[in-house]
Amino acid sequence: MKRKKVLLSEDEMPRQWYNVLADIKMNPPLGPDGKPVSPDMLAPVFPMNIIEQEVSSQRWIDIPAEVLDILAIWRPSPLIRATALEKALGTPARIYYKYEGVSPPGSHKPNTAVPQAYYNKKFGIKRLTTETGAGQWGSALAFACSQFGLECKVFMVRISFDQKPYRKTMMQTWGATCIPSPSMETKAGRDILAKTPDTPGSLGIAISEAVEAAVSDASGQTRYSLGSVLNHVMLHQTIIGLEAKKQLEKIGEYPDVVIGCAGGGSNFAGLAFPFVYDKINGRQVDIHPVEPSACPTLTKGPFAYDHGDTAGYTPLLAMHSLGHTFVPPPMHAGGLRYHGMAPTVSQLVVEGLLEPMAYGQLATFEAGLLAARTEGVIPAPETNHALACVVDLARRAKEEGKERVILFNWSGHGLIDLGSYEKYLSGQIRDFEFPAKDIEEAEKILQNYPKPQILKSR
């Protein structure tokens, strides 16, 4: 029998997180007045011990014993060699993945939900509020709050609340309150419902509600929690990569390539940042955040425009802003490109330490199905982006006859998120080219709107 998994004992769990802010320089975010945001400005929504982590430049930060006790429910997570996937691809590459789907909510999200709940509890907070889209983060925070005896209120975007009833049930099972947003619980929600009672909601509205619910508690015992993008979230997730390094060391391996899907950046950062630390210190490793090609934030600039004149938007010429000689207007250049991405991930791209990759929807689902039919686990839809890159690079290794070691983050299972698979398997998810004969109504939309011209300098 060949070795499939590399396990660590609980004693071998990392005792410190790695803080990449010790090794890179970042511009401070600015407040509405144009001045850097100060810690006290965040105090209405975060406890000071979390704010301290958010701005810390200390390289190694101790993981509290109480946090380790909870993480030990599923950590250390296994490092698994994807032998069946390797065989199916006929690749000489050795493919390993960290499987984060073993956590109670089934994703990497509780790696930060647990410490956030702990620090809030320690600060004297009694309840947390948050927003959630598909429900991964909401269920992770619900789980974490249940472990520390905190109340938890989750504002779930209405459209997802209706699409994913089992996520709501998970949250309720852990004792949280899950409310479709917009709701009547906040003034923000009431105002919107008064205008548009049938609104499907949005993430922006749900965040507004969650923040208002925290800020409006006159007792001061409610705070807000965020599951991605922010520095302290990236910090907490580094336990993934720190474990992976120990596990690979046990079998005498080191990755040539590290891959993670990058939406807000937290599962990518969790696996990759400890290897970024090695790379900064001279180790050779390729590190790829992977994103959807349709919504590029890292691999290309966004859809940017040459206004042509100063008065309006004509002529409006489409282009991507990276890799071309054209320098887009400032409003499109730096910010939009990285909108929604963790600033630390964006900064590492700028510094050339990461090489972003992008794949279309079909490639991601094809890779996800191949992985499910070989390795057995149905991946979370976002994990499929990492898998598309793994499959691509494993095939290239075959073409080149190279025995590369590929490590990626299997950030969660997709058992509660099968709606996307259902649409893919029934042919409803397409890659950019919609067969007009199948979508008569869609054709009416498309016929007068050809793809925009993309400018390239070479």
Place this chain on the structure above:
Amino acid sequence: MASKSNQLARYCPRLGGPVAFSYCLRCEQEQPCFKVVDCWWETFDIVQYLRDHLPGDQFDRVMNAQPRPKISSLVEMIAQARQRIRD
């Protein structure tokens, strides 16, 4: 507009699930999502589509969407929430 556009669907990177194009057009309090152009540009000329179907001020708002760091937008949301509570 929505009746024609709800047959186009794609994975929403913000929500983490499939949504119809019609959702992208109205999810921000009956206005388009700020990422609508980024998400649909490869499929068809979304800019021309928006120009043809949106009032001028809405179109300008989408095209001029200003990205801001999460921390900065949180600070603004705190201020807005406090204002709503006072009102």
